[in-house]
Amino acid sequence: MSDTLNTMKLPEGHPVSVYYQEKEIINSLLGELLAVDAKAELQKYTNIFNQLQTIEKRFARKENQLFPFLEKKGWNGPSQGMWSFHDNLREQFRLLRKNMDAKEFDKINSDTPFLVDGINRLMNTEDMVLFPNSLNLLAEEDWISMRKGEEEIGWMLPETPTPFPAVEYVHPSEDFTKREMTFSLENTSHYDEGYMTVEQVNLLFRTMPLDLTYVDENDKVIFYNRGDERVFPRSAGIIGREVKFCHPPKSVGTVLKILEEFRKGTKSESSFWINFKERLIYIRYFAVRDADKNYKGVIEISQDITDIKKIEGEKRLLDWE
Template sequence: MDSFLPTVEKLPEGHPVKVYYQEGALIQDILLELYDADPVKDFQKYFNIFNQLTTIEKRFARKENQLFPYLEKHGWEGPSQGMWSFHDNLRDQIRLLNGYNSEKNTEKIIDNIPYLIEGIKRLMIIEDTRLFPNSMDLLSEDDWKEFYQGDEEIGWMLLEKPTPYPTIEKEEYVHPSQDFKKRDLSFSLDNTFHYDEGYMTPEQVNLLLRFLPVDITYVDENDKVIFYNRGEDRVFPRSKGIIGREVRFCHPPKSVDMVLRIVEEFKAGTKDVAEFWFNFKGRIIHIRYFAIRNDNKEYKGVIEMSQDITEIQKLEGQKRLLDWD
């Protein structure tokens, strides 16, 4: 293990690969502690060490959402398939052990911990001998410089946040909504608009809003309805005549006073959310109001979201993605 470490040590502080190896050193220490821990003699000590190890999920998520997409752009799709499956196997083992932990089933814990430890060790060997050396060969310096913001959103296992790479002054931070840096993308930007987290055409935005499984109505800062989405199965009917209408005329008399009170609270900044649920024609309806504010915290309106949650309330246990068929 760590055969690539001499190369990594020469990298600048904060370089994503160097951070992965700093995490790797922490993981090895945790694995040693976990191997020596005795859940029978001191369950709490074992449990604390195990919980520290479960933060490896942040490492998995950074690889899957940050590193793998860049490797795909450079034509290497193997990690997105094989290594992601490896991650999922380890996640399954962690979930299994979490179940035994909740029961304090120390016999099962002792039987299964070695499989998790050895699985993580094997993964780290593959990272060291294949993943990171190949990544350094494939990705450009400009690629690596784009990692920090996304990595920060997901997080690290380390106790202290790594040094930004490349080093930047605080005042140089650019919010995603103002980030217009040109990047190589795998799709055309023709007729698209730049949003906080990506690009979409007006048609794609319209389709997204149409197929959302919730009813949305947007009332602007002047209390005028400016938008609603036209779904197949709206909870409450809407028509084009509502556009431009004052919100006080869009609700029955018995509820309009409460709606206006919510709007006033939102405008005053004393509330940001209001939610209600009730029976309607044999269905359970969940309604939420959200205050919309810009980056300067100025009130820009309210969104009303309505959803039929009857079937959602009936859910029990779990149905995982692999159970879809």
Template structure:
């Protein structure tokens, strides 16, 4: 599973593919440890190795959210479909073992470790033979240089954070929300605005807010209602007349004191969230208030979110398949 390693060793320090191979070495070492340790005799040692191996989830997420989109840009969609499914199969193996770990069922653990370990080894082989060589052929140097910030947000399996690639010059760190670097995108940027992550037109923003399954009301730092979303199934009625109105006049007298206390605590910085739930016309309503602050932690208002959670509260077990047919 290291046939491509001679090429990788020639890559500069910090190159994303080189980092993937550093992780591959760690993964192979952990698999050997996993086979070597007996959970019956030393469960804690086994559990520690298992948990360290489970951080492979960071590797999966970097591939799915960082590498695969670039491959799609060049017309290679296979990894986004086949390899992502492979990741999900391994996630299921981890989930099964976590259940046996919680029971300390050493017999089941020993029986199931090979399914996980051999699956990971097959994945590493496919990466080595197909994924990374093809990615190196398709992606440009400029592409690889765009990976680091996103990779850092997701994280690595390694005990030490990899060196930035390309090496950082003496410039300040740029958080992704402030990264306005122009990149080639597969959609038009006409009439769009750049948000923390991505771009949307005002129409798309309005549609997003309208179709969210929650009622949203935004009160600014001056205690004035400046926005509410107009969904088809609002929990509480709203009308245009509340825009510009002081929040104290938007609630019934019996609850206004509580609302004002929430606003003042948020403004003072002593609290950030308040929530309530109650029965209303035969439905269970969940209301949350969130303090809004800018990047300098300055108070910018309150968002109130109301949601009918009646059906959500009735959920039991799990549903993993679509039942439309």
């Protein structure tokens, strides 16, 4: 850790402590990547490269967990500058992967040091600016809440980090926690076409084969569904966050243009499709309006349609056997 953080004894499992556990792994992988000759040992280079690319989990935790807490304290710099740095590194990973697939060894040898240098510069900025300022700005309850959201994204570590705060044993005779009991049908709410309990609504959203995010009329994220296989990472830190901070800086202008036209009533739908991790992703935005046509926000829906596009003809029979 930097001298600033060395003087602060962070408990095990603290999000910043975990970032530094990951840093040790990253430093080791960077050294190994520079030492291996990609042309002579392509498989070894590929294995190290694949491990290093799991740094995406670190980027996602910062973007979706740490940065939103800093925004609430008025520090928006990391959400803009450092997120752009992340995207630059993502592009370097992509180009290197392309060169690996094409066995362009000269390009691999020339591009690898740039990737290593970029990651080192990023971690130096974390040491000197991001983490010390974050520790000064955020309270313990912020870190506890942040850690809960990190569970959904994951870490570069081989095992789940130590819980934070440490779990203390409570004897059953001293446990007075009120827990949710089995729901009753009397707790249902009436929707346009039927009745469902809160649990059933949550199960419905979790089972839907698509990512859904709801941004209200004030441009704040108020809901996302938590499916088992999301296309894009989301975590609890996004709730209450301004939508302009929920997208990479390079796409913020497009998102804000969509919101502007939806709010004016000139448009009600916008669609995009992109290639992401060798899958075709269909992204759609829909304006939400009440019965009087008042603007109530926007729904963003993302769906992996790679396999859907391959469908031809008809299928009328069950083929499980």
